Amino acid sequence: MLKKVFGSSVFGIEATTITVEVNIGQGIGYHLVGLPDNAIKESNYRIAAALQHNSFKIPGKKITINMAPADMRKEGSAYDLTLAIGILTASEQIKADGLEDYLILGELSLDGTLQPIRGALPIAINAKEEGFKGFILPAENAKEAAIVSGLEVYGVKDIREVIDFFDKDVPLQQTIVNIEEEFYKALDFPEFDFADVKGQESIKRSMEIAAAGGHNIILIGPPGAGKTMLAKRLPSILPPMTMNEALETTKIHSVTGRTINTGIMNQRPFRSPHHTISDVALVGGGAYPQPGEISMAHNGVLFLDELPEFKRSVLEVMRQPLEDREVTISRAKFTVTYPSSFMLVASMNPSPGGYFNDPDAPVTSSPAEMQRYLSKISGPLLDRIDIHIEVTPVPFEKLSDNRKGESSVEIRKRVTAARELQTERFQNLPTIHYNAQMNTKQIREFCQLDAASLDLLRNAMERLNLSARAYDRILKVARTIADLDHEEKISGNHIAEAIQYRSLDRDGWLG
Structure with a gap:
């Protein structure tokens, strides 16, 4: 039968x-x-x-x-x-x-x-x-x-x-x-909260800007300055996932077997692979294709701690997914595409010894060692990181302060309001959802400057020897800062603050 x-x-x-x-x-x-x-x-x-x-x-x-x-x-x-x-x-x-x-x-x-x-x-x-x-x-x-x-x-x-x-x-x-009940459960109680961070107000501000505009960010500072602690708290200030984002994220984690005994994912993922990760483990693939870390971080955060320690080949394979927000795995017998729209958060020491530019620590790295260390980060990869921020150790006075800082819930309210402005701005552009995704055409349309702001940007690029790649990044970040201030036009204050977030483009860092 x-x-x-x-x-x-x-x-x-x-x-x-x-x-x-x-x-x-x-x-x-x-x-x-x-x-x-x-x-x-x-x-x-x-x-x-x-x-x-x-x-x-x-x-x-x-x-x-x-x-x-x-x-x-x-x-x-x-x-x-x-x-x-x-x-x-x-x-x-x-x-x-x-x-x-x-x-x-x-x-x-x-x-x-x-x-x-x-x-x-x-x-x-x-x-x-x-x-x-x-x-x-x-x-x-x-x-x-x-x-x-x-x-x-x-x-x-x-x-x-x-x-x-x-x-x-x-x-x-x-x-x-009950999908609604599952989806909205425990959204206001993040595991890692910015309220627990002592000091570091300027770093919190830069991470708020990164979250509001979906910008990739790199943290540069000596060991023990709090880079990893800050990165782990970034998902707590990102806007809540929509139902479609939650379903798509759950599907990716489902095919890898990570959703057993759970329902829909209502928290944005945070992935932190070790620096020994292989190309395939990062982008996906294999004999039986599986999503890699960049797809597991879809709609969330991919944190690469000690960025220069990653193999250069591993970092280079991220360039196309960072641009296209999806990764296509092609083999002789199959082709499969995984979504990979994530925020990249990277951290690194400023030198092999970790204490370059620290007046209280001796410089133990020669110029040749410094150049070799920093050259592990290629220009094309750095092109895709909008915000560079220097992290300094917290002084004892602030560490011993018992007062709580601003909570992640409060910061997320401002971030969500800025994202709503961007959603309205890009409503006729189906592939653009937030400022970091703008291309040159959208930058020229939505990031127009008055004469005073343009002069400020020109002078800054000349005096600080900023590279050409910094120009568009500064404009995109300035647009996000203006959105956080609920300003329709970008002002000189927004440009001035955005210029501060291009440390690695200045002469003396990566050239």
């Missing part, structure tokens, strides 16, 4: 329905076709043990299983439950009423219990689009899949529950999630 059961495969962050055709006929053998990987080929051992523990068996006949479309490679152990139900229905050990209405996925343990799968959210979205009535999957993934309205989601603990559902009409408990 021939039976069809439906599963799903995730490629990139999108899902495709897989039709599992099970035919049982005369003879003896077990044939699994349709480009399955080793994990799927080994499933017959797990299925046999699971069925035996639940008083069923794999029939001693010729079993032919096709996973269609047959030219698409399938991977992972999530098809165990799909194959098992197909074998039971095709061998008439259980009934199969309504089987075509459900998508079924889950990894089997030898006793028949189910282990969680990856990609539950994109699979659920695809199942709804293709008109399935319900989605049966492991209980640990149910909350995530139930985010999708209009699809019945049933989280089950073992194969016996699924068998009884189809064979004996025993109802399954539907998982229902």
Whole structure:
């Protein structure tokens, strides 16, 4: 007898329905076709043990299983439950009423219990689009899949529950999630709060500007100055995610298996890879393509601590994703695109010894060592960082001050108001959402200067030996500062403050 059961495969962050055709006929053998990987080929051992523990068996006949479309490679152990139900229905050990209405996925343990799968959210979205009535999957993934309205989601603990559902009409408990409640839960209680930061008012100001305009930022300072502490608090002042951003971010984390037992992600991600990371781990890819760190940071922050310690090849592969806000992985047999719209926050010591320009510390690095250290950061990469800020150690008087600083919640209110102005400004430009994304054409349109401001910028570039690449960055940052002040036009004060945030462009740093 021939039976069809439906599963799903995730490629990139999108899902495709897989039709599992099970035919049982005369003879003896077990044939699994349709480009399955080793994990799927080994499933017959797990299925046999699971069925035996639940008083069923794999029939001693010729079993032919096709996973269609047959030219698409399938991977992972999530098809165990799909194959098992197909074998039971095709061998008439259980009934199969309504089987075509459900998508079924889950990894089997030898006793028949189910282990969680990856990609539950994109699979659920695809199942709804293709008109399935319900989605049966492991209980640990149910909350995530139930985010999708209009699809019945049933989280089950073992194969016996699924068998009884189809064979004996025993109802399954539907998982229902209040999306609004999940989405807005605990938004005003960040784990890392700027209220805990002593002093560093100028640094807080620069990070507020970076958050308001979506600008990439680099922090330069000696060890112990607080660079990492400040970077960890940046997500707490970014505007709350929209529902679409939350769904897209959750999809990316879902395909890597990081959303088990959780619902929708309502906090912006913060990723901080170690400086030994490889190119593939950063941008994504591999034999079976997976999102890299830059995609895991989508709609959030990517923090690169000790930037010059990263391999130059790793830093260079970020240039295109920083510009296009997506990364395309191309191989001989596949091409996959992952979104990667993130804020880059980098930190570095000003010299190999860490104390260059510190009057209280001896200079231990020679000019040649300094040049070699700083040259690890290429000009094209630096072109994509709008704000450079020097971080100095906090004096004892401020460290011992018990007064709380301004909270992240209060700062975020100003940032959100500035972002709303930008949303209104760019409403007719679908690819532009905030100031950092402006190209030369938009800069000329939205960052016009009066004569006095233009003279100030010209004099600053001449006196400070600022490079040409600093010009557009200063204008974009000035536009954000004006938005924070709710000013329609950029004034000289905005330009003057923006000029301060180009440390590495000055003669004597990177040349």
